[in-house]
Structure formats: C-alpha cells, structure tokens
Amino acid sequence: MKSTLMRIHGNSLGTYMYIVTWLIIFVGGFLSTVNADFDYQSALKKSIIFLDAQRSGKLPANHRPSWRGDSALQDGSLANVDLVGGYYDAGDNVKYGLPMAFTVTTSAWAAISYQSELQSSGELKNLRSAIRWGTDYLLKASSRRNRLYVQVGDPVKDHECWIRPENMKTPRTVLKIDQSTPGTEIAAETAAALAAASIVFRHVDHAYSRSLVNRARSVFDFAKSYKGTYDGECPFYCSYSGFNDELLWAATWLYTATKKSVYMKYIQEEATSSTVSEFSWDLKYAGAQILLTQFYFEGHKELHSFKEQADSFVCSVLPDSPYHKVYISPGGLVHLRDGANSQYVTGTAFLFSAYSDILAKHKQQAVCGNNKFDSTRLMTFAKQQMDYLLGKNPKGRSYMVGFGKDPPKQAHHRGASVPTMSPTKVVSCPMSFVYWYNTNGSNPNELTGAIVGGPDKKDDFVDQRSNSAMTEPTTYTNSLAIGVLAKLARHHSQS
Numbered sequence: 001m002k003s004t005l006m007r008i009h010g011n012s013l014g015t016y017m018y019i020v021t022w023l024i025i026f027v028g029g030f031l032s033t034v035n036a037d038f039d040y041q042s043a044l045k046k047s048i049i050f051l052d053a054q055r056s057g058k059l060p061a062n063h064r065p066s067w068r069g070d071s072a073l074q075d076g077s078l079a080n081v082d083l084v085g086g087y088y089d090a091g092d093n094v095k096y097g098l099p100m101a102f103t104v105t106t107s108a109w110a111a112i113s114y115q116s117e118l119q120s121s122g123e124l125k126n127l128r129s130a131i132r133w134g135t136d137y138l139l140k141a142s143s144r145r146n147r148l149y150v151q152v153g154d155p156v157k158d159h160e161c162w163i164r165p166e167n168m169k170t171p172r173t174v175l176k177i178d179q180s181t182p183g184t185e186i187a188a189e190t191a192a193a194l195a196a197a198s199i200v201f202r203h204v205d206h207a208y209s210r211s212l213v214n215r216a217r218s219v220f221d222f223a224k225s226y227k228g229t230y231d232g233e234c235p236f237y238c239s240y241s242g243f244n245d246e247l248l249w250a251a252t253w254l255y256t257a258t259k260k261s262v263y264m265k266y267i268q269e270e271a272t273s274s275t276v277s278e279f280s281w282d283l284k285y286a287g288a289q290i291l292l293t294q295f296y297f298e299g300h301k302e303l304h305s306f307k308e309q310a311d312s313f314v315c316s317v318l319p320d321s322p323y324h325k326v327y328i329s330p331g332g333l334v335h336l337r338d339g340a341n342s343q344y345v346t347g348t349a350f351l352f353s354a355y356s357d358i359l360a361k362h363k364q365q366a367v368c369g370n371n372k373f374d375s376t377r378l379m380t381f382a383k384q385q386m387d388y389l390l391g392k393n394p395k396g397r398s399y400m401v402g403f404g405k406d407p408p409k410q411a412h413h414r415g416a417s418v419p420t421m422s423p424t425k426v427v428s429c430p431m432s433f434v435y436w437y438n439t440n441g442s443n444p445n446e447l448t449g450a451i452v453g454g455p456d457k458k459d460d461f462v463d464q465r466s467n468s469a470m471t472e473p474t475t476y477t478n479s480l481a482i483g484v485l486a487k488l489a490r491h492h493s494q495s
Helices: 001-019 040-053 097-113 115-121 124-139 185-198 206-224 244-258 259-271 285-297 303-315 342-361 373-391 429-437 476-490
Strands: 023-026 030-032 147-152 176-177 366-368 371-373
Touching: 001 124, 023 124, 023 176, 023 206, 030 371, 040 115, 040 124, 040 476, 097 115, 097 124, 097 147, 097 342, 115 124, 115 147, 115 476, 124 185, 124 206, 185 206, 185 244, 185 371, 244 259, 259 303, 285 303, 285 342, 303 366, 342 373, 342 476, 373 476
Parallel strands: none
Antiparallel strands: 023 030, 147 176, 366 371
16 A cells, blocks of 8 residues: 555656646636646537537437437337437437436536636536436426436347437337335435526526426425335446435535525434545535535534535545545546546546635635645646546547547447438348447547546556447536536636
C-alpha cells in the first residue's frame, strides 16, 4: 500500500504541473484563467447532442444528429400502455428505468446549479429539452398509482442483434414494479428525477412543473411504502448498494423542490446515510450529502453530519488528502472500475464542482483531518478530470467523440456503427455482427459528444468497437459532465 501511494503522489505532482501556467483569480466563488486548455463551449454543446442521439420514439423535425430517426413507436403496446419516448441508456436499444431517471436527475441538477452558465453558452434551452424528453416518458411510466414501468426491451435478445434502433425487430418486453413486486431504487430515483426537473421548469412552464412535483411526491410515497430491491434489470443494472441511498436522494430533492417539512423530517428521522467514495447511478449518498450541506450552511445545524460525510467523499478522492483511497491512474485519472469508468470521472468532477460552489458561497472548506481544502482546490481537481477526458492525458487523445485530438472512431454503439437504411429493411441478426460489429473501420455515423468508457487504470486505451469497457458511452456519463463543462465554458475562456 505504501509503495502504491508513493507512486500515485509522485505522478500526481507531474499531473498538476500545468497549474503553474495559470493565472488563477478567485472571485465570488468562481475561477477564471488567462489561458485555458480546451474549447469547453464546444464540448458542452456536443455533450448535449449525444443525449439527443439517445432519444427513442418520434423525433422532432429539428432533431440532432441527422442520422437518427424514429424508433420503437409501439413501445408499451404489449402492456396496453403508451411507453413511447425516453432514452436508450448506452450502445444498445433497451430502455432501463434506473439509469434513465438518474440521467434526468443529474441533468436537472446541472440546469439548476449552472443556469446562468448554460444560458450564456446558448445551451440552456437544449438541456431543458433533453430533460423534458426524459420527464415526459417518466410521467407516462408512472401514470398509474403504485405502479411504475421500469424497462422496455429484452436485453438478452437485444444483445443478440447488432442493429440500429430504427430497424430493430427484437422483442419490446415491458417490465413493471408495483405493490407485489416493489423496486424501491427505481421508484425513488424516478421521484428524484421528477422533483429535480420540477425546479428546472418552475419559471418556464409552471403547470408542467406542478405536475412533475406532484407525481414525484406520489412515486416517493410508493417507493418508501413498498420496499424491496428489484432485480429485473440484472445483470445489466443490478442495485449493489441497496435502496437507502435512493430514498435519501429522493427525499433531498423533494425537500429542495417543495421545502415541505415532511421531507426534512424523513431525512432526519427515517433516512439512512453512509460515507462513500463514489457517485453513480447505483450510489447516490454523496450527491445527497452535498445538497444537504447547503441547507446546513443555511441554518439547519442538525444536518452537520451530512457536511462531515460530504467532506469524507472529498477526502477519499483527493490524492493529497490523508484519507485518500480512490485509485488515481499514473496520468491522474480517477479509476474505480474497468467498464465505463468515465462515468465515475464525470461523477466525481461534477460533485467536486458543485461542492466547490457551495463552499465558496459560504466561505467554508472541506476538512480532512488536519488538512483543509478550499473551493479552489476542489475545482482544480474537477477541471483536471475533465481535461483528462478531453485530451490532457498520457495518450494525448480525446475520449469524447467528435471533439479534440484523435477522438474515438469506433464507439460501441449500434446506431453509430450501422449505416442508415430504410426503416423497412429487414436485417439478419447473426449477420449483423459480421457486417457492422466485427469490423475495424470507423463508425459511419459520428456519435457526436459521446464520452466513451475510457482508458484502464494504466491509462491504456484501445479504440475498438468490440471493447465495450473502453468504447461504450452512456447517457449518465454525459449528464454528469454537462454542469462542469458549463462552468468551465463560462470561467475558462480558451486563448
């Protein structure tokens, strides 16, 4: 362990050397620099375009990118319910409720915290549109009391066919949770998404905002009244962390949206919390803790433990913290797991950015034993993580499709890798892998803005379609990047 830590710290020194080229000015909690490394404005725009590329259903006339078309227009018919719309989670054609709701929640958080930055960049309208595409679907999926439709598509059959969603003929199986087959994680995350989104639309479409928050309250009641882990989305989205984090997360967003004491009472008297080192679709504690720390600083002194837990998250990640335990690659990248590791990178960067704003606003610091880290230090680390993904890494390459130097060309993604064709064309599933999967050429359709899974713990990367761990993107990887990129776009202008 000692040699590992020494190696990490030795390399982190080199990783952070670029900091000395900055002229950093800290004003009002924000960072601005004379020089910046990337066109964050372009990265922000493209990160939202990727969410558009993941849309299912009847697409609007002005949809992006142009190579996508209408798909899955009969979704829900097997259960006599309208489930058209929503998002495909990654490179396949299944709609999973848990990651979709998390994508909406985190997109909404970005829209709330960085509204001004998104407005100045011209991307606020696009992000609101992306959020509404998700919430429209979630409202459909939760239209019946104590019932939530949580998945459309058969992942086993879907994975046996490499075809774009516009041409898929695989079963569109519908799965649901209800009183007899509960799924607290998915229900609570859906409540969180609806509550967070209600804040986004509060001054844009008040009636829609009210419908979102009212449905959020109903779905949260369902989540906490009928508890149980739903394993129907396994082995693709198994809840390894249990449902207590989602219940805390949902209650936090409902309190944020309504300020009703019933939710604060739940947080204080019924909810469970824990110190963690990651933030992801499966583990939400750190996000809730940072949100609740804001209320602690605003006078809710009984929430002090959440500030300590938020600090603990920071302390477990920062390489120069005495309590550091998250692995940092030789090139400086957070690495928690092989397989879509970039989601943990953007998740860490977003929480560090959001927490840095809160600490700066209240002139506070994160406490790690005898060490204290201010908002500038947290934002520096968040920027370093995003810069790594955009090209400041040992390979000198971008991990965002269509952005920067040597970006990925073979994203593990059906829609991007299969040429556009008539929607009536019938394709042989076995031959689809021969034609479009087991080939070594660039994807015919650019999956603009997609942040792929990224390199391994040694900073090595293979741009190969079949290497899904490295080349498959996800909606939540991008939704977690949007807020940080918006902040960087505003406060770090490229020279």
